[in-house]
Amino acid sequence: SLSSQGVEQVLESYMVHWLLGDDEQGITVLLRNHSILEQSVPHWDQVAAFLKGQIRDLDYKRQHLPDAALAAASARPGHNALA
Numbered sequence: 001s002l003s004s005q006g007v008e009q010v011l012e013s014y015m016v017h018w019l020l021g022d023d024e025q026g027i028t029v030l031l032r033n034h035s036i037l038e039q040s041v042p043h044w045d046q047v048a049a050f051l052k053g054q055i056r057d058l059d060y061k062r063q064h065l066p067d068a069a070l071a072a073a074s075a076r077p078g079h080n081a082l083a
Helices: 004-020 024-032 034-040 044-064 066-071
Strands: none
Touching: 004 024, 004 044, 024 034, 034 044
């Protein structure tokens, strides 16, 4: 299971990989230095806020609407990935 912070790191990494494509050196630089990431990617603060909102939404649904989370396949019985 991942913590909310762990999920955030995975999603941020995914977004950087998606934005930079095959630029492995650029990906490495941006993931190692958050201030360069914020300066280099336009509106990164908004992207990061969106990701955090999605994580909070998923966590809320898993905690407060477990039947809906199970139906949406974002949870499994007896397991919470954001534990």
